Amino acid sequence: MATPTESSILSDLQTSSDSKIHSLVSAYLRLISTLANSKKKKQDEAAVRSRAKQFLSFLSKSFLIIYKRIYIQNPNQQQRASLSDFFETNRLCITCLEFVSSQFTGGAHLVFKFAFLVSF
Known part of the structure; x- marks a missing residue:
């Protein structure tokens, strides 16, 4: 099985409804979560700086997607x-993100702010 790429995992986050999401993201972020x-x-x-640069794009994009998937008004039982x-x-x-934020001026707040500004 091929190693999932950032774009394929982000695509799965947007469309998938199965329980494999967490394991895919966890495997992808293993390098940084191990350090954290x-x-x-x-x-x-x-x-840390190398991992921060490698994963910052994924982290900022994933927050937007996850937020959109979590925010469901009146979810049914399956949702x-x-x-x-x-x-x-x-x-x-x-x-x-908390772990790598020390590598950026403005820290995690800057990443969240950027991610949400891009989405609107």
């Missing part, structure tokens, strides 16, 4: 069941 969950106090700044994967995926993306 590391017990080491002092991370290699070059490695509620599928939302838990999107909430878990959103939590993972937030963890990764």
Whole structure:
């Protein structure tokens, strides 16, 4: 099986309704989430910066898509069941963004602001 690309995962986030979403995003973000969950106090700044540049685009785009998928007025039972994967995926993306935000002036706030400005 081919390794999913950023664009294919973002496409799946937009259209898929199955529970594979979280596992796809988790596998894609494994490099950065491993660093974020590391017990080491002092991370290699070059490695963090490299991962930040690699995943920032994906993270900012994924927040918009996840928000649109989560925001359902009066969801039915089936929609509620599928939302838990999107909430878990959103939590993972937030963890990764918090970790890399130290590499950017303005931090995570800048990424969220940019992402939401682009969507409107």
